[in-house]
Amino acid sequence: MERTLELAEGASSSDPEVGLHAVAALRILMERLEMLQVEQARALGWSWEKIASRLGVTKQTVHRKYGRRVGRR
Amino acid sequence: MFERFTGEARAAVAQAQEHARRLGHRYIGCEHLLLAAASTAEPASAALRERGVTPERVETEIVRLVGLGQAANLFSASDREALASIGIDLDVVRARVEAAFGPDAFTRGGPAACRSQPAVRKNPVALLRRARRGGRHQHAGTTPSGHIPFTPRAKKSLLLSLREAETRHDNYIGLEHLTLALVGMRDGAVPPILSALGASQATLRAAILDRYRKAS
Numbered sequence: 670m671e672r673t674l675e676l677a678e679g680a681s682s683s684d685p686e687v688g689l690h691a692v693a694a695l696r697i698l699m700e701r702l703e704m705l706q707v708e709q710a711r712a713l714g715w716s717w718e719k720i721a722s723r724l725g726v727t728k729q730t731v732h733r734k735y736g737r738r739v740g741r742r
Numbered sequence: 743m744f745e746r747f748t749g750e751a752r753a754a755v756a757q758a759q760e761h762a763r764r765l766g767h768r769y770i771g772c773e774h775l776l777l778a779a780a781s782t783a784e785p786a787s788a789a790l791r792e793r794g795v796t797p798e799r800v801e802t803e804i805v806r807l808v809g810l811g812q813a814a815n816l817f818s819a820s821d822r823e824a825l826a827s828i829g830i831d832l833d834v835v836r837a838r839v840e841a842a843f844g845p846d847a848f849t850r851g852g853p854a855a856c857r858s859q860p861a862v863r864k865n866p867v868a869l870l871r872r873a874r875r876g877g878r879h880q881h882a883g884t885t886p887s888g889h890i891p892f893t894p895r896a897k898k899s900l901l902l903s904l905r906e907a908e909t910r911h912d913n914y915i916g917l918e919h920l921t922l923a924l925v926g927m928r929d930g931a932v933p934p935i936l937s938a939l940g941a942s943q944a945t946l947r948a949a950i951l952d953r954y955r956k957a958s
């Protein structure tokens with residue numbers, strides 16, 4: 670019984686329909702978390718450089734994405 | 743340019759904003775303009791309705807495509823299931839995020855309404871600028887009030903309606919020009935909506951032009 674369930678689960682997770690949907694939803698979740706964290710970091714006085722380095726992106730990237738929204742506090 | 747819009751065309755644009763507001767969307771897109779364009783007493787609207795592009799059916803497709811507004815719909819039930827399939831319990835994530843960032847962390851101005859707006863999604867600055875506006879003019883979790891911005895593509899469709907008027911040597915921008923511009927859109931929400939309703943863009947265009955040829 671358990672084996673059957675495992676197989677069923679395995680089959681469903683390799684279904685691109687579900688898998689791609691999960692990736693898309695994950696991207697939305699990630700964007701939302703990134704926005705919240707960047708906002709928070711700016712509110713705490715973090716520099717764009719420091720935020721960018723923790724995110725593993727360039728300062729320009731993070732500033733282009735959030736500069737207008739978060740601004741200087 | 744807007745001063746050249748006829749009363750009917752202006753009313754339709756205003757109506758599009760009302761539709762956006764009613765559906766809880768934080769932007770006015772081509773889909774809202776199409777919904778308004780299908781609803782008037784003008785010949786262009788009649789031409790749309792005769793070919794199955796009725797306000798009811800357009801609205802159904804908008805909701806199917808974009809969802810109802812409010813950031814509460816940031817994740818649909820199927821998103822939830824898809825995330826669960828890779829071991830992420832959205833409710834747990836949500837509870838923790840809300841504990842850290844406040845109860846509106848998932849719902850305050852954000853990319854929710856932009857999900858089926860690829861042009862905007864490609865441009866994070868525009869997206870975030872819009873999100874910020876949403877936050878300023880809107881009480882969280884209620885129907886959007888105050889100013890609702892046009893998407894860049896909706897603005898483009900208004901510009902294209904001017905082109906339609908110019909092409910036809912009309913010195914005003916009427917509902918027929920707006921409707922022609924909308925049914926001619928190559929991207930955005932209009933093509934999938936029309937195709938779901940089984941209406942070809944070329945046929946609609948010809949039908950609208952035919953109406954006005956007879957009328958003049």
